[in-house]
Amino acid sequence: MRRFATIGTFLNFIIISLVLIWLFENKFHGSIFPILIFSALISAVDPVAVLAIFSDLQINYRLYYTIFGESLINDAVAVILYDIVVEIHEAKFETIDTNLILYGVLKFFISTVIGISIGFIFGIISALATKILKSTTYIEPMIIYVFAYLSYTLTYRLFRCSGIISMIVTGVIQAIYSFPNISSDSVLLIKSTTTMIASICESMIFLFLGIHCWRWVDNKDIMDTDFEFMLVSLGICLLARLLVVLFLSTILNYFSNDKKKISFTEQFIIFYGGLRGGIAFVLASILKYKDIDKNKKLLSTTLFIILFTVIIMGTTMRPIARLLKIKLKKEQTISIFFELNRSTIRMSLSAIENILGKNILGRNNIINKIRKFDNKYIQKFLVRRINVIDYTSHSIWKQYSKIALQIHYANLGKISTINNYTKSPAAALNTNITEISSTHPISYNKLSLISLDESLVHSNEEIKNILKRQSNIIRTSIITTSPTNIE
Numbered sequence: 001m002r003r004f005a006t007i008g009t010f011l012n013f014i015i016i017s018l019v020l021i022w023l024f025e026n027k028f029h030g031s032i033f034p035i036l037i038f039s040a041l042i043s044a045v046d047p048v049a050v051l052a053i054f055s056d057l058q059i060n061y062r063l064y065y066t067i068f069g070e071s072l073i074n075d076a077v078a079v080i081l082y083d084i085v086v087e088i089h090e091a092k093f094e095t096i097d098t099n100l101i102l103y104g105v106l107k108f109f110i111s112t113v114i115g116i117s118i119g120f121i122f123g124i125i126s127a128l129a130t131k132i133l134k135s136t137t138y139i140e141p142m143i144i145y146v147f148a149y150l151s152y153t154l155t156y157r158l159f160r161c162s163g164i165i166s167m168i169v170t171g172v173i174q175a176i177y178s179f180p181n182i183s184s185d186s187v188l189l190i191k192s193t194t195t196m197i198a199s200i201c202e203s204m205i206f207l208f209l210g211i212h213c214w215r216w217v218d219n220k221d222i223m224d225t226d227f228e229f230m231l232v233s234l235g236i237c238l239l240a241r242l243l244v245v246l247f248l249s250t251i252l253n254y255f256s257n258d259k260k261k262i263s264f265t266e267q268f269i270i271f272y273g274g275l276r277g278g279i280a281f282v283l284a285s286i287l288k289y290k291d292i293d294k295n296k297k298l299l300s301t302t303l304f305i306i307l308f309t310v311i312i313m314g315t316t317m318r319p320i321a322r323l324l325k326i327k328l329k330k331e332q333t334i335s336i337f338f339e340l341n342r343s344t345i346r347m348s349l350s351a352i353e354n355i356l357g358k359n360i361l362g363r364n365n366i367i368n369k370i371r372k373f374d375n376k377y378i379q380k381f382l383v384r385r386i387n388v389i390d391y392t393s394h395s396i397w398k399q400y401s402k403i404a405l406q407i408h409y410a411n412l413g414k415i416s417t418i419n420n421y422t423k424s425p426a427a428a429l430n431t432n433i434t435e436i437s438s439t440h441p442i443s444y445n446k447l448s449l450i451s452l453d454e455s456l457v458h459s460n461e462e463i464k465n466i467l468k469r470q471s472n473i474i475r476t477s478i479i480t481t482s483p484t485n486i487e
Contacts (some may be wrong), residue, residue, distance in 0.1 A: 005073035015240040033089040044078030045278025077163035115165035122151035123173025127382040132179035140186040177382040205278040224296035251451040275309040
């Protein structure tokens with residue numbers, strides 16, 4: 001995801017800018033900066049429609065999160081490139097030399113580092129705030145939102161760096177360390193509210209896009225419709241996208257095993273999912289406030305590319321995905337043996353790395369050391385002790401607890417996933433589990449593996465209480481269920 005986002009956006013920017021400069025430099029009176037600005041803003045993809053279709057079709061997680069991660073991170077990369085080019089243009093540089101290129105690279109690096117640092121700081125402060133402020137359910141969501149917004153605002157307004165990267169880092173830290181400190185009701189409220197706000201903002205952007213399109217048709221003085229530049233720019237954007245996807249996929253497949261390789265059909269879907277949307281439109285819209293030659297031409301071309309990719313490519317994504325028979329999500333069954341076997345393999349690989357002398361650079365060793373360090377030091381500092389469960393010496397207990405809790409929530413009958421669960425864990429404990437199990441018996445061979453949200457579990461005692469009640473159901477199910485259905 002990160003590879004497709006960062007390197008892919010850079011390569012898109014370079015290919016589009018070089019070809020357009022070669023073909024259309026004369027249209028901009030010999031100035032290359034308008035073309036560079038256009039290349040920066042159009043290099044970001046926004047496949048919201050594609051992700052919605054993927055979610056509806058139950059496309060496999062790897063492909064879904066590859067496109068999602070790319071669209072999430074490359075927005076920040078495109079915005080940084082855009083700001084750098086605009087800043088250089090406003091500084092009235094006539095030509096681009098080696099020193100200017102080095103300045104741009106250094107500016108990009110500094111902007112990224114500052115964004116990550118501020119996001120990390122506000123994430124830590126958010127975790128400490130939720131840890132210290134106990135029994136304050138009514139302000140917990142506000143703490144999460146305020147610190148996330150502050151990280152974005154201060155990074156962008158005060159330091160003129162990437163606020164998107166800062167907010168992403170803050171969100172990651174909050175999900176790991178702040179959510180375990182707040183109640184399950186607050187977690188569900190934050191998730192549902194964030195989803196609603198995201199949908200509203202996305203709808204407003206496309207509404208604004210439609211208004212601009214009408215102004216384009218109604219008042220031709222606002223736009224500069226150079227159809228030659230529009231069509232060639234669209235073709236170059238699609239060609240650059242295709243070349244970058246094939247190039248990066250080939251490199252990733254060379255260093256990956258057969259199970260993790262990106263197939264040709266998946267590569268085509270990644271290419272076809274490269275829609276242009278909100279970020280490109282917003283960056284093009286603010287050009288009118290800047291002294292940039294031919295900004296009407298750039299805005300018209302941006303609108304044309306957005307409309308083509310969203311309307312044509314977005315609406316045809318569903319039949320194409322079905323035609324190519326893209327792999328769907330595999331329904332997994334709950335299996336204590338599978339979970340324990342996976343943990344055993346991971347620990348065995350770590351031991352093999354130690355024997356081979358790779359105890360420092362070995363991948364599995366590094367992961368284990370990070371987990372131990374996080375459990376021993378970071379979580380003790382940022383997470384309330386009642387929520388921290390030490391699983392380092394009880395791997396079997398960890399796996400059994402996880403699966404038993406999954407069975408418990410699934411056995412409530414009215415929910416299929418943890419995201420639809422609206423009760424608190426305390427309310428769930430008061431439910432008559434025996435009555436529910438009799439009306440909704442467990443079917444081990446059909447029960448899908450549910451991703452347990454550990455933020456809903458607030459203490460070891462709560463887990464023990466759930467397990468005591470769940471053990472009776474499991475014993476009954478073992479007696480009444482055929483052994484071939486139990487994994």
